[in-house]
Amino acid sequence: MIFYFSGTGNTKWAAEYVSSLTNEKLIFIPDVLEGDCHFNVEVDERIGFCFPVHGWRPPFIVRDFIRRLRIDDAAAHYCYALATCGDDVGLTFEYLNKDLAEIGLQTDSVFSFIMPESYVGFPFMNVDKKEKRDAKKEKGVKELNLLAQDIVVRKKGLCIINKSHWPIINSKVIGSFFVEKMVKDTPFRVEENRCVKCGICADICPVDNIKGGLGIEPEWLHNGLCTTCFACYHHCPHHAIEFGNRTKNKGQYYFHKK
Structure with missing residues (x-):
């Protein structure tokens, strides 16, 4: 069983690839977050967590899910985590294992690999040039092929990981x-002269935090679910969505298969 979260598609692609090799079910975390989060795992089934790195930590929605997660006899299963990142992971896996310990689970192996940058919320951060x-x-693609094989054979230990020279500063400071100041939907706004009310942003939001649709100007719900994944911003075909003034003249990115 693979529990995953993805905003702009990097992690979804990775999770789908691993699922295709292990023949194990994909669970999109936002789809089950409001349920009882109690899952039955087959005897020989792996338990995987796949997510992008947000602020050098697991996304808060992943951490919330893990706190609610219940798996019978979880410790008897091979458990791994796979994180995609734009640069490095900091202490992401340390935070993850601390959360998992609360439910009697620990990762047997952790993996990360770098994918194109999609976070544009800080003034100094932008998408990568082509x-x-x-x-x-x-x-x-090459790194995913390698680490996926390690998951298939249940390799244990610290495997492929991207860590900076300043993990404590990045993750903790x-x-x-x-987490406290940037993970919110209040800065999002619409440039009315560019918005064509296509509804794509509302359809693409992974946590259903946007009221909208065809013919409706989008409106963020301020319900506390926004992860600032920027899927709405990146998928807007007319670049009509901005995050305050911090995304002005910045690029867009989302994963798509060639």
Whole structure:
């Protein structure tokens, strides 16, 4: 069983690939978050967690899900985590295992690999230029092929991981600021002169946080579910969505198969 979260598609692609090799079911976390989060796992089935790195931590929606998660005899199963990141993971897996310990589970192996950058919420952060983006995707495909084989054979231990020289500063200092100040939908706004009311942003939001549809100007619900994954921003065909003034003149990115 593979529990995953994805905003702009990098992690969805990775999770789907692993699922195709292991023949194990994919569970999209937002779809089950409001349920009892109690799952039955087959005797020889793996337990996987796939997610993008947000602020050098697991996304808060993944952490909330894990706190609610209940799996009978979970410790008897091979457990792994796979994270996609634009640069490095910081202490992401340390946070993850701390959360898992609360439900009697720990990862047997952790993996990460770099994919094109999609976070544009900080003034100094933008998507990668085309050459860098394509190089990251090409390398990412190769790394996913390798780590997926390790998952298939249930390899244990620290495997492929991207870690910075300053994991504590990134995850604890900048990460705390990110969670407290940046993970909110209030800065999102619509440039009315560019919006054609196509409804794509509402359809693509992974947590259904946008009221909209064909012929309706989008409106964020401010319900606390926004993960600032920027799927709405990146998928807007007319670049009509902005995050305050921090996304002005920045690029867009979302994963798609060639």
